[in-house]
Amino acid sequence: MKRTMYEKIWDSHLVVKAPGQAPLLYVDRHLMHEVTSPQAFEGLRLANRKVRNPHSILATIDHCVPTKNRDLPIADPIAKKQIETMADNCQENGLNLYDMKNPNNGVIHIVVPEHGFVHPGMVVVCGDSHTATHGAFGALAFGIGTSEVEHVMASQTLPQQKSKTMLVQIDGELSKYASAKDIALAITGKIGTAGGTGHVIEYAGDAITALSMEGRMTLCNMAIEAGARAGLVAPDQKTFDYLKGREFAPSGENWDKALAYWKSLPTDDGAEYDTIVTLNAADIEPQVTWGTSPEQVTGVTSSIPSPDDFNDTIKSEACANALKYMGLKAHTKITDIPVDLIFIGSCTNGRIEDFRIAAEVAKGTKVADNVIAIAVPGSYHVKKQAEDEGLDKIFIDAGWEWREPGCSMCLAMNGDELTVGQRSASTSNRNFEGRQGKGGRTHLVSPAMAAAAASAGHFVDIRTL
Amino acid sequence: MEPYNKHESVAALMTRSNVDTDQIIPKQFLKKVERSGFGIHLFHDWRFNEDGSENTDFELNKPAFKNAKILVVGDNFGCGSSREHAPWAIADYGFNTIISTSYADIFYNNCFKNSILPIISTKEQLASLMNEISTNEGVQFIVDLENQELSSPAGNGFKFEVDSFRKENLLKGLDDIGLTFQHLDKIDQYEEKHKQTYPWLWA
Numbered sequence: 001m002k003r004t005m006y007e008k009i010w011d012s013h014l015v016v017k018a019p020g021q022a023p024l025l026y027v028d029r030h031l032m033h034e035v036t037s038p039q040a041f042e043g044l045r046l047a048n049r050k051v052r053n054p055h056s057i058l059a060t061i062d063h064c065v066p067t068k069n070r071d072l073p074i075a076d077p078i079a080k081k082q083i084e085t086m087a088d089n090c091q092e093n094g095l096n097l098y099d100m101k102n103p104n105n106g107v108i109h110i111v112v113p114e115h116g117f118v119h120p121g122m123v124v125v126c127g128d129s130h131t132a133t134h135g136a137f138g139a140l141a142f143g144i145g146t147s148e149v150e151h152v153m154a155s156q157t158l159p160q161q162k163s164k165t166m167l168v169q170i171d172g173e174l175s176k177y178a179s180a181k182d183i184a185l186a187i188t189g190k191i192g193t194a195g196g197t198g199h200v201i202e203y204a205g206d207a208i209t210a211l212s213m214e215g216r217m218t219l220c221n222m223a224i225e226a227g228a229r230a231g232l233v234a235p236d237q238k239t240f241d242y243l244k245g246r247e248f249a250p251s252g253e254n255w256d257k258a259l260a261y262w263k264s265l266p267t268d269d270g271a272e273y274d275t276i277v278t279l280n281a282a283d284i285e286p287q288v289t290w291g292t293s294p295e296q297v298t299g300v301t302s303s304i305p306s307p308d309d310f311n312d313t314i315k316s317e318a319c320a321n322a323l324k325y326m327g328l329k330a331h332t333k334i335t336d337i338p339v340d341l342i343f344i345g346s347c348t349n350g351r352i353e354d355f356r357i358a359a360e361v362a363k364g365t366k367v368a369d370n371v372i373a374i375a376v377p378g379s380y381h382v383k384k385q386a387e388d389e390g391l392d393k394i395f396i397d398a399g400w401e402w403r404e405p406g407c408s409m410c411l412a413m414n415g416d417e418l419t420v421g422q423r424s425a426s427t428s429n430r431n432f433e434g435r436q437g438k439g440g441r442t443h444l445v446s447p448a449m450a451a452a453a454a455s456a457g458h459f460v461d462i463r464t465l
Numbered sequence: 466m467e468p469y470n471k472h473e474s475v476a477a478l479m480t481r482s483n484v485d486t487d488q489i490i491p492k493q494f495l496k497k498v499e500r501s502g503f504g505i506h507l508f509h510d511w512r513f514n515e516d517g518s519e520n521t522d523f524e525l526n527k528p529a530f531k532n533a534k535i536l537v538v539g540d541n542f543g544c545g546s547s548r549e550h551a552p553w554a555i556a557d558y559g560f561n562t563i564i565s566t567s568y569a570d571i572f573y574n575n576c577f578k579n580s581i582l583p584i585i586s587t588k589e590q591l592a593s594l595m596n597e598i599s600t601n602e603g604v605q606f607i608v609d610l611e612n613q614e615l616s617s618p619a620g621n622g623f624k625f626e627v628d629s630f631r632k633e634n635l636l637k638g639l640d641d642i643g644l645t646f647q648h649l650d651k652i653d654q655y656e657e658k659h660k661q662t663y664p665w666l667w668a
């Protein structure tokens with residue numbers, strides 16, 4: 001039978017399918033951060049259970065960490081307790097933790113690929129919806145709840161229902177300055193935030209194979225914004241080259257064995273998907289979200305829609321609510337929207353390529369009056385590499401703040417946040433009400449678009465610069 | 466886990482769709498290391514005014530909806546973050562049943578781990594229920610999981626689908642980990658084979 005990549009990974013990880021019970025899937029890698037794990041460790045302790053395979057786990061501290069004055073004690077006592085609890089839990093169970101002082105520290109979905117911890121064909125979980133990022137390697141990677149975190153720690157398995165498959169086929173060539181982020185936003189705009197519900201998406205087509213590994217991570221990262229359980233890209237030479245030589249990548253004889261297996265993973269010709277969506281890469285403009293859901297997005301040359309533009313009453317009502325929250329008027333041109341704060345970072349766009357392109361745009365410019373611009377590397381390794389390349393100087397000379405790594409303003413748990421009514425151009429992944437601070441207004445964009453908005457003080461079509 | 470029993474309860478109404486987990490439990494409350502006590506923060510940013518007083522415009526603050534165990538809500542409920550704090554807050558607040566046309570996948574799974582039944586309706590069924598509640602605030606519905614049936618005084622009830630495995634677990638209040646441990650021998654066998662097939666993962 002011809003199988004999709006998802007089906008191959010599923011089949012090879014099926015431990016048991018007992019009648020009347022959900023199929024039990026084996027988990028190869030378990031990623032962890034401080035927010036969604038403490039209650040799982042507590043559960044294990046109460047039930048007198050042990051972590052079955054400590055080597056399958058890699059943990060970091062990212063959500064609550066300050067991005068400046070890292071040497072000072074953490075001011076928020078509850079955050080401090082959460083961070084200490086993580087350290088205690090990892091120590092007690094013998095888990096590999098990149099804590100705040102560790103040179104490997106950073107946002108979980110940035111750190112894990114840096115060390116080659118995820119390979120093609122694996123099943124990977126984390127108590128975090130953006131686990132989908134690792135689908136860029138052709139691994140089945142998805143977010144789980146805290147009860148499931150406990151389940152995986154105890155049994156190395158997870159009861160799972162099989163998902164449907166969706167092929168998102170994107171052919172053609174992206175225009176200059178249109179990026180993986182714009183593809184991700186355009187897909188969400190097209191199918192909606194519930195469009196992928198119940199599905200695992202496989203991204204294919206020339207525009208996808210042309211993406212770098214980092215671009216593929218950005219794309220898969222936002223599979224969840226389109227409602228999908230996971231996103232996948234078939235592994236190819238780029239994937240293998242990226243992994244080779246990394247700390248947790250196979251080596252020697254094992255490398256050859258692994259490579260042979262990885263090459264068997266891509267979807268068989270003629271395998272069928274439940275749903276197929278196609279986009280033409282050349283049609284994808286730099287995207288800007290205008291509302292409070294990632295599906296409320298449009299190209300930079302467009303204007304903000306009016307509630308009357310939607311036939312669906314729910315969408316129309318959602319548009320009216322979003323405009324009210326965002327303090328925007330229908331029909332305003334996207335390029336006329338002013339911005340107060342620029343954030344480049346997060347597991348969506350906090351990698352070295354993101355800072356390279358943003359620095360290219362920021363070089364020789366000045367951040368506009370009354371605009372604050374902050375660059376938050378996704379990890380210490382990203383930070384160091386950017387500094388080795390002199391990117392930090394470019395940002396600082398242009399009036400940006402160059403910070404320590406962490407999730408920072410992506411979800412504003414660490415004190416970096418928007419104030420009421422403040423408007424951001426953000427390279428993160430969610431523009432929900434209050435996501436970046438209560439009353440804050442978020443516009444999701446690519447790093448290049450964010451950098452261009454920093455000096456202009458409003459959105460600009462990056463292609464015209 | 467608490468067993469899920471047949472019950473007759475007030476149904477509260479929220480017509481909005483795409484309610485995300487950031488709204489259900491805003492991130493400022495995610496720093497706790499315990500599982501309990503999230504109910505007071507449910508829908509915090511909508512539920513309370515700046516000064517901490519109740520926002521009387523917010524649906525769930527209507528006196529008729531106090532003590533509701535059933536939440537009737539618009540499409541795609543629970544999208545966004547995977548935080549299980551969302552169902553913890555919902556359960557702790559007092560809801561044990563949600564009715565909507567669709568849920569985000571992770572949220573849907575999380576509900577079953579916390580004795581919450583997420584019922585999936587059709588658009589029409591949801592519209593009728595919403596209508597019934599808005600014309601008769603405080604109306605009580607009966608949820609009978611055993612027979613997979615919802616009933617309402619105005620006759621807007623329906624039979625609903627639910628996975629048989631999850632249904633059994635809810636009814637008996639069974640913990641998934643305990644069930645999985647019945648298959649420990651299978652897991653051991655699988656792992657032995659795994660070590661042979663993918664030796665680089667164990668190197």
Ligand code: SF4
Pocket residue numbers: 062063107108109128130346347348406407410411428429
């Ligand atoms: S950067 Fe944002 S989306 Fe990514 S793990 Fe951190 S909070 Fe979650």
